[in-house]
Amino acid sequence: MHIGLIGLGKMGFSMRERLRRNGIQVTGFDRDPVVSDVGSLAELAAELPPPRIVWSMVPSGETTAAVVSGLAEVLENGDLVIEGGNSRYTEDLHHAGMLAAKGIRYLDCGVSGGIWGKDNGYGLMVGGDPADVSAAMPLFDALRPAGLRAESFVHAGATGAGHYAxxxxxxxxxxxxxxxxxxxxxxxxxxxxxxxxxxxxxxxxxxxxxxxxxxxxxxxxxxxxxxxxxxxxxxxxxxxxxxxxxxxxxxxxxxxxxxxxxxxxxxRQEDSPALKLVAALRGQFGGHPVRPADPAVPGGNGGQASAAEQAVGDAGSPE
Structure with missing residues (x-):
């Protein structure tokens, strides 16, 4: 089997190596010419025997949408696209519909395994038509851990089910x-x-x-x-x-x-505005000491109350 693989970052690069190691011929395309096998999507399509199978492993959102749109222009009736990035399942319905208008089939595949998948294998969750899943099964077999199909692969359901899982x-x-x-x-x-x-x-x-x-x-x-x-x-x-x-x-x-x-x-918050207000409220209703923004403020006591202050502050506190 000979497939195209788009996106040769940490995951895609490792997947290409594992597929090749397991007897799958892979032509890869990436914006980085150092790792790419071809220079464009058109060249990728020209390298593959019909019916073509192209697996996309690029970031979700605009990048995936651009790749799917590009594939719709260079692939033909009967070809198959497997979207293996972390797209939201609702986007799969849109992508599948766009490709179906040109007779191009579509599977969504959730891939788990990270950078260790090249050696350990990947867990795969696939959504789409059963016939298309069967056609791509040699790829899934090559990627999953050897001998663990039942534990590492699932046809989760219709289009979008793989990414939902x-x-x-x-x-x-x-x-x-x-x-x-x-x-x-x-x-x-x-x-x-x-x-x-x-x-x-x-x-x-x-x-x-x-x-x-x-x-x-x-x-x-x-x-x-x-x-x-x-x-x-x-x-x-x-x-x-x-x-x-x-x-x-x-x-x-x-x-x-x-x-x-x-x-x-x-x-991601160095100094949370919400927690500043919580501290201020504790000071307002319970008399709890408030730590100054600058611990070096004279008389600020580094935010630490004296024993007497602590006793007064805690007396009758509702918290």
Missing amino acids: KMVHNGIEYGLMQAYAEGYELLEAQNIIDDVPGILRAWQSGTVIRSWLLELAVRAVDEDPGLTRIAGYVEDSGEGRWSVEEALSAGVPAPAITAAVFARFAS
């Missing part, structure tokens, strides 16, 4: 990471704990919270004890937000995922 997957991922992170901070905060990395390692086997994410947490703290080399600023890809929006729309309670998304927002 990946959205929920990533929402769960947000919650899991936040729980591990809060546990890590609790361990670091207690003086009786001497070996935080050792505790994380001890959790890796036999415990109910063992997971690949925990293994990666161990790796992270081993490589950077105390995590002193990185800032606590966390981006989000959008899928956590979409999960929360879907939960609100469906009336499904999702407090853990929602809290994890908001925690990422909080990580």
